[in-house]
Amino acid sequence: MKAAVYREHSKDPRQVVKIEDIDTPKPKANEVLIKVEAASYNYNDLWGIWGEPIKIPMPHISGSDIAGTVVEVGENVTTNIKVGDRVASHPNLTCRVCYECTSGREYDCISRKVWGFQTGPLWGGFAQYTHLPEVNVVKLPDNVSFTDAAAICMVGMTAWHMLVTRAKIRPGQTVLIMGGGSGMGIAGIQIAKLFNCDVIATAGNKDKMDKCLELGADHAVNHREADWYKKVRDITNRQGVDIIYEHIGKTVFPQEVGLLKMGGTLVSTGATTGYDSAIDLRYLFFRGTNLLGATQGTKAGLEEVIRWVSKGRIKPVIDTILPFGNMVEGHVKMADSQLFGKIVTTPQRL
CATH class of the missing domain: 3.40.50.720 (NAD(P)-binding Rossmann-like Domain)
Structure with a gap:
C-alpha cells in the first residue's frame, strides 16, 4: 500500500515526508482494518514532523483523523462492527480498564496516546489502509460523507x-x-x-x-x-x-x-x-x-458530534482536498495558517 512516511525530523515537511510503498497491515485480534477514503490534518501532524514538543516513534506515519470502510475484522472483535461498515476514527487510545477509563474519563487515562501522533512505528492515518482497536471506531450515518467525517473527528x-x-x-x-x-x-x-x-x-x-x-x-x-x-x-x-x-x-x-x-x-x-x-x-x-x-475527548462525545453532523446542525468546513500524491502541500499550508477550515487528503486518489 501507499503511505506518507518520514524517517527524520525537519522544519520543512517537503524535505522528509515521502509517499512510500509499505506492507498493508494485518489487524490484531481486537482490531479492524480500514480502507482509508479520507484523512484530515491536525497541528500535531506538524509537531511530529518537527520532532517537538515530544519524541515520537520513527519511522512515522502521521494522521489522527480518518474515515473509510472496514475491510477486515480481527477474530476477537465482538461489537457490531463488520466488513463493509463506513466508520471514522476515535483517536484517543487508552487502556479502558483503569479507574479513570471506567469512570468515563478516558481522556485522563495515564496510558493515553493520540493515535497517529504518539503511535508507531508506521501507525497512523495517512495511508491507504490502517488498523484500529474496535473500540476506537465509530459508525457513520449514510448521509455523512467520508470527507466530512474526517474533517470533524478530532476537532469536533x-x-x-x-x-x-x-x-x-x-x-x-x-x-x-x-x-x-x-x-x-x-x-x-x-x-x-x-x-x-x-x-x-x-x-x-x-x-x-x-x-x-x-x-x-x-x-x-x-x-x-x-x-x-x-x-x-x-x-x-x-x-x-x-x-x-x-x-x-x-x-x-x-x-x-x-x-x-x-x-x-x-x-x-x-x-x-x-x-x-x-x-x-x-x-x-x-x-x-x-x-x-482539556485534551481529546470521549468516544460518546465524538458520537454526539457525528449525530449533529448528520442532522445538519454541525457542518464541517473543508478548506482544501488534496490527492494523496500532493498531500505534503497540506502540511505546508497548515504551517502558513493560510486556510479556513480543515485540509483533507484522499489516500485512494494519488
Missing part, C-alpha cells in the same frame, strides 16, 4: 469535550471562541450556537472574521490587533464573558483571563503561539476564575 470531539464536558456550557451564556477560523474554532462556534449562546469569535483577518459570522458567530474581532481584548470587552458592555475557548496560548492568554466574568471559565486545549505565559493571579482568586485544561 475535542470542542465538545471542552465546552460541554469541561466548561459545562449553558444556554444563553457569552462564549469567546479564540481562533475561530481554525478547525478547532469552527467546531467551537457551532457547538456554542447549539446551546443558543452569544458567540464572539476571533480571527486573524477580515475575511476569516466574515466567515466566522457566516458560521453563526454573533460578533467577530481581529485577535492580531493590539487592542483586540478591549473590543471584546466593549461588545459585552464591559460585563465580560462566561466561557473562553482557548487554543492560541502565550500571545493572548493574559488578556483572556482578564476578560472573564466573576466565576467565569477558561478552557484550554493548546498553545500554538507558545507555552510559557503569565497571568495576574488576582484575577484567579478575586474573581473565582476557573482555569481548565
